[in-house]
Amino acid sequence: MIRRLFVANRGEIALRVIRTARRLGMTTILGVSEADRASLPALQADEVAVIGPAPSAASYLSVERVVAAAVESQADAVHPGYGFLSENAGFARALSAAGIALVGPDVASLEAMGDKLRARAVGVAAGLPVVPGGEAADKAAARTRAEETGYPLLIKAVAGGGGRGMKRVDAPGELDGAIDVAMAEAQAAFGDARVYVERFIGRGRHVEVQVLGDGTRAIHLGTRDCSIQRRFQKLVEEAPAPGIPPDRLHALQASAVRLAEHLGYRGAGTVEYLVDADTFDFFFLEMNARIQVEHPVTEAVTGIDLVEQQLLVADGQPLGLRQDEIRLAGHAIEVRINAEDADADFRPSPGTVTRAAWPAGPGIRVDTHVGNGGKVPPFYDSLIGKLIVRGDDRPAAVARLAAALDTMAIEGVHTTQGLHRRIAADPRFITGGVDTRFFGGLAHG
Amino acid sequence: MSADLPLSPDDVAEIVALLDGGAYDRLDIATTRFRLRVARAAGEGGGWTQEWDWQAADAPPTPVAVDAATAPVDEGEGAAVRAPLPGTFYRAPQPGAPPFVEVGDRVGPDTVVGIVETMKLMNPVHAGTSGTVAAIVVGNAAQVDADAVLLRVTP
Secondary structure (H helix, E strand, O other): OOOEEOOOOOOHHHHHHHHHHHOOOOEEEEEHHHHHHHOOOHHHHOOOEEOOOOHHOOOOOOOHHHHHHHHHHOOOOEEEOOOOOOOOOOHHHHHHHHHOOEOOOOHHHHOOOOOOOHHHHHHHHOOOOOEEEEEEOHHHHHHHHHHHHOOEEEEEEEOOOOOOOOEEEEOOOHHHHHHHHHHHHHHHOOOOOOOEEEEEEEEEEEEEEEEEOOOOOOOEEEEEEEEEEOOOEEEEEEEEOOOHHHHHHHHHHHHHHHHHHHHHHHHHHHHEEEEEEEOOOOOEEEEEEOOOOOHHHHHHHOOOOOOHHHHHHHHHOOOOHHOOOOOOOEEEEEEEEEEOOOOOEEEEEEEEEEEEEEEEOOOOEEOOOOOOHHHHHHHHOOOEEEEEEOOOOHHHHHHHHHHHHOOEEEOOOOOHHHHHHHHOOOOOHHHOOOOOOOHOOOOOO | OOOHOOOOHHHHHHHEEEEEEEEEEEEEEEEEOOOEEEEOOOOOOOOOOEEEEEEOOOOOOOOOOOOHHHOOOOOOOOOOEOOOEEEEEEEEOOOOOOOOOOOOOOOOOOOOOEEEEEEOEEEEEEEEOEEEEEEEOOOEEEEEEEOOOOEEEEE
């Protein structure tokens, strides 16, 4: 029975976890750094434990200090939020040794999904499709690989990176010449002629499936689309992923459940895919074994509190939900409001938020730890709030997003509000189903 | 404190739904712990905003103190090289590596003399002027405010 819950995080997710834990009657203890002692989550938690100085390495990222604080505060369980120690297998082991439950999956699941290559191998073992490809030491091997991957394909130098030595091949007739050139370039540039042959996905979308498991059984809560990214950082997320044909959608979701059951997964997790925007072929990338920043869009369309589900499973209870009870209603979109100057190459903008007038109203949810006079310290990431809107369908959600962004007024720091207004007005976004190149094609300024 | 549980996002949405049908333009709720102002936004969009003011915790807030050693002292010879952003100042590209510059080194405007880490991003600090490093004012891994003097360069 979880009576005392230690929250090992900060910012909006700490506040989010505290809200549900208190509704469930738990006493919350928040571990804070010196810089966060007067933060809103610290004000809201029942108890506060200072774990270390401001820099995360000595506080939120210190396994030793966080575990010691959890022990000291006699916590039954620790909720790690996202980031920081949330997917750290060593942290999970240390908590287990201290007799404290982790609100998260078993150590084995954390390790299986610990790096992308390992995750790919586990995905293959669970029968999930992965981006077809593999290494080729010579021309004959490359031809064999090409038959497996199909066209168009990409030849990359095994030793390379950053796009060097990459060749796109559209038809079998071009293959031999391209391999010769790629191998020669790879040899010249890296002293290693080996190449990697992989299916080329020209227009890829980032689609993920929310799963819940209790170690025996798993269900899914539908998809999220997070294709709008800048330098692999998500900016906008929505649920469900728009415009995916029903048969593909069902296969995608079923494969996520298959992976969760293969792992004997416990708690909330997210299975990430690369989806071909033209063919809707999907390929497993990795699994995030924790709550995600963008979980509220799934909550908005399912009506399910994901943090509550995490806490129930961590408490040893079997999943109380069946797949046929999950109904998706409407469409939800989240935008991340970061303290960054989008007009100055996203330069960080820490400081004091002199005024924080967040949008409000039906179909609007704001998850934030920043009110009037709130501080944005320079030590941590730049997320100051998430605006989540829900509509009966996607056009209604997009309209509500645009209106909400128009009313919002954050003063004292630069934010990504203006960028999101441009995104909400972009015809490609309004149509829906954009690929990961969207941000690059956005009109700036 | 449980007697004064803050309103959930759903509560705020319900408040707005009630107000939206009526003639009122704002609602102001104050408790011992917070003040919430819900107001009809200016303009034609018909939207609403929520503004929260929180009472400080009982414990006095611990400001991220800038100790004497890192205060932006602006005295001494030569041009001051300042922090472009608040954050953590690093003299070397990574732990154990030699510092970017030492006292006595010649620098040009584009010479990187350090890094300020702000919100997980590494921001290079350029000398901004030509000359010789006369003094390194701030120690490695020190917290600095924006515009704090990091080092001095004499022509």
